[in-house]
Amino acid sequence: MTKKKAPSQPARKAGTRRRTTSVARPVSEVGPGFPLGKTGKIHPPLGLGLWALGRWRPEDEARTKATLGHALERGIRWFDTAEVYGAGRSERILGDVFYRAGPAAAEALIVTKLSWEHLRPVQVRPALLGSLQRLGRSKVDLYLVHSPDPRVPIAETMSALEALWKEGKIGAIGVSNFSAAQLVEARAALRETDVVVNQVLYNLFERADGDEVLPYCRQEGILIEAYTPLARGLLAGRYLSGSIPVGPARSTGLREQLPEMQARARRLHTLAEEAGVPMASLALHWLSERGIAPLFGASQPAQVDEVLAAWAARPTAAVLARADAIALGHDG
Template sequence: MDTKPLGKSGVALPEIGLGTWEFSGEAAVIHRAIELGSFLIDTAESYGTEGRVGRAIAGRRDEVFLATKVSPWHFRHQDVLTACDRSLKELGIGTIDLYQLHAPSADVPIEETMGAMADLVAAGKVHHVGVSNFSVREMKAAEAALGTDLIVENQIKYSLFDHQFADTVIPYCEERGIMVLAYSSLEQGTFEREMRGNARLVETMRSVCAETGRTAAQVLLNWTLRSPVVITIPKTNTLSRVDENCAASGWRLTDAQWHALTDAAGATRSFYWWR
């Protein structure tokens, strides 16, 4: 499994992690991911899966890098502290490796929220601070509030079918040395439906799969990994899919293949659930 740097933290993370939104798999799924080098497990208080993740990693804490998120409705200073303690309890751990603001808030000043995050780092309850679904403008505000180089990551939706938002965020993160965690890179498993009606994309995908000897899912995941700062965190509930997803690492689409897929996909869209 290839790795990429988590911002300027000195930590290296696998370029294929495991997302747990609507995760209902057995502990064996998480264990298999760890065995394949996919030791980044991402969750959130709003997913309702922190407890499941915590039980799965019991006794294996040192093998896992855990990322979770605080919800925007908990962005007041004391609410952030309380939410963190609740997540720590659910996960059964003493420190969160990466604590992320789940989405921007128009109601709470970013300075207040980041003040709470700084307190959590100082207390040893959080190692690294990240954000999720933040625009470049919002990232700059978060960096100003917390301090230079202390925001190590931004988690955003990024796929062949939906990358308008990412197309502005990724260049900024490359410039600043900030990691991007891509979610929904397989469109929550609906990528085959996304391709229907686009004969050119279907044919291009068939060609690329034949050239690389990879599945469509592996090609789509690898498509997101072109940037040196991007990793992806597909969710799966099955062992076979863990194996398939992890095999998207260790190789790269050629420039010609990447551009052929991008061109064939045509106009992209962006859905901002948090706006």
């Protein structure tokens, strides 16, 4: 088997909606996706991440499950978790919800991640098996290296992952928080398959990681998944003034530049109002227009609805160009 580039263009024309009355495939509101390497699966263009979802207190579990179930009902088909999220609780909650969800769950893309603490070859298999057990699956659709660890050669981890891919326990291999140079190193270690995804921090305000890998990923057909696309709510119209509450889910790198970023966010809010779109649609479509797949977070069902409404409202190219300038501080 030879390596082949995964196309980075949407499988169907952007903007067209999937409409079907089938029970097994309820109305999807997220539209066309991207081919996932050579797996034959489609990677949806918008996904829900399960990091901040639970806050991991027992009393949050019902709300977490309701949010997840609601996302499935509304047509979200890409769910991202990791063995480190809530020390396995996130994977277990996803497994519980999907066990009860029926056919909609069967067609979803499940992504989980190998912890940066488990990158040594001897650790890789037990880590994956633990994730599969919590998820209640025999195979994960897409398995990402959560983050590189300079103490472990990337090639060693990738070879261990490729062995599991050959066994059929992993549908496709991806990475997260990798630079372009680290991507080159990771891919060089794979003989029969390839890296299909790099998940990085990328939003209108926090661009450095995404900008660094975008040219290489585009050239090589590696899909970029953008985490924290809403800057933890700042780009959805929250925290336009005042402080951002402290807590694990709120630890954004923007805290130190907050007054300036809030001023820019207020200008983005005004732009969105003038354009007649939700503010979050600027953030989401600034990414999607670049062929990047946003991975948002939500801690309650209403936020899923708000994000889907923002996704459905597509700003014009001129509005997105203005949002780009405002976010860079080049405007106003």
